[in-house]
Amino acid sequence: MNIKRACVIGWPVSHSRSPLIHGYWLGKYGILGSYDRQAVPPGAVRAFLDSLGEEGYLGCNVTLPHKETVFDLVNIADEATRRLGVVNTVFSRNGELWGTSTDGEGFLASVEAEIAGWEVSGRNIMLLGAGGAARAIAGTLVARGAAQVQVANRTLERAEILRNDFGKRIMPLAWDAAPAALAELDLLVNTTSLGMTGQPPLQIDLGRLPGAAVVADIVYVPLETAFLRSARERGNRIVGGLGMLLHQAVRGFELWFGTRPEVTRDLHDFIAESIEKGYRST
Ligand SMILES: NC(=O)c1ccc[n+]([C@@H]2O[C@H](COP(=O)([O-])OP(=O)(O)OC[C@H]3O[C@@H](n4cnc5c(N)ncnc54)[C@H](OP(=O)(O)O)[C@@H]3O)[C@@H](O)[C@H]2O)c1
Structure with missing residues (x-):
């Protein structure tokens, strides 16, 4: 057999x-x-x-x-x-x-599966982080028609590399500039390791984020990070990393x-x- x-x-x-x-x-x-x-x-x-x-x-x-x-x-x-x-x-x-x-398509499929009717085409998106996972996700978002993908990273050079590799729809952003740039977003994604069990929490003021924006975290240990919980508590729809x-x-x-x-x-x-x-x- x-x-x-x-x-x-x-x-x-x-x-x-x-x-x-x-x-x-x-x-x-x-x-x-x-x-x-x-x-x-x-x-x-x-x-x-x-x-x-x-x-x-x-x-x-x-x-x-x-x-x-x-x-x-x-x-x-x-x-x-x-x-x-x-x-x-x-x-x-x-x-x-x-x-x-398959990481990029896996991320996108998880958002599409959990948020009924959600489509990436034409969307304004922000990634927090510019590491390996962000790279895969950014590439897929651009290829699938996102209007703009802002990438806020502690080390700005890594976000700039993503722009060089994936084009002008990637907008590098200083880490501290992220809270002020949330106002027009359709999707905000944590791709850093912050919030993972054993790591410091991700702390960002979500005050300017539209209520209709989707908030995702690719960290899946814990299943719901403090970042996702605070987004859920202010009324945003959320997508966890296990998907x-x-x-x-x-x-x-x-x-x-x-x-x-x-x-x-x-x-x-x-x-x-x-x-x-x-x-x-x-
Ligand atoms: N759900 C899934 O299927 C899936 C798949 C892959 C990864 N993940 C998770 O995603 C996370 C990132 O993975 P990765 O492979 O992309 O890791 P990575 O390549 O090491 O990148 C880590 C990212 O986190 C940022 N970061 C780390 N500590 C920080 C801090 N104290 N303040 C601000 N930014 C900080 C780094 O910024 P700098 O560039 O400034 O260092 C970088 O952008 C991990 O938790 C991993 O488990 C989940």
Whole structure:
């Protein structure tokens, strides 16, 4: 019997929730398959990829710190990923390895899934942060027709790099200038690590943010950050980071196992429970 196999590689990799997500879908769709964790140290990535097929894997997810290394080692499947310079999903086709990045589309899909009727085209958006995740999200927002993406970052140079790479619709902004620039926004997104368990909170005065704006946070531990809670309490619609994690997994599962999986409330609650014991959606 032919078991379809995939895995996630990282160093460390024990924290990855991808096995739970893909394991859930394998069970749900009755697919004879497995999805494992593989701890691959820096320096061993090329050897691991070379032996991927021999190990019986159809592909893998890639987590820190290997996303850039893998980008240099596989064929790049699309122009958007070529611009990003990182790969989080590897799949094999006709004996060759191909790589793509699904973080940006995962973020956007999570907003579209949670805010009925929301479309990115023509929107004014602000990203707080300009790190790796912001890069993937900014690239997708511009490609999908956002009118303007302001990027406020503590280190302004990183926001300027995004403008150089993704064009004039990216507007770099000094971190302290963010509160005054909230007035015209349709979507405000925290992409920094602030607010994550163990990190300082994200503190920003939301006074000028329109009540109709959507507020998203890609941090998912905790499931609802203090930043999201304060946005919810002032009446904004909110989108938590777990949705991005779930939606970014969809394409890999489809590429490896041949079925496009659904991100359901039941899956959300199953993974949420692994993050916060006793979690129940309302
Ligand atoms: N939901 C998901 O699926 C998903 C996916 C990817 C990442 N994430 C989460 O997103 C967060 C960022 O990940 P990443 O990979 O983009 O990290 P990263 O590349 O290290 O970027 C971190 C960002 O946070 C900013 N930052 C850190 N400490 C700060 C502080 N004290 N004050 C102001 N800004 C600060 C950094 O600003 P500087 O440039 O000035 O250092 C940078 O913009 C993490 O919490 C990660 O878990 C979630």
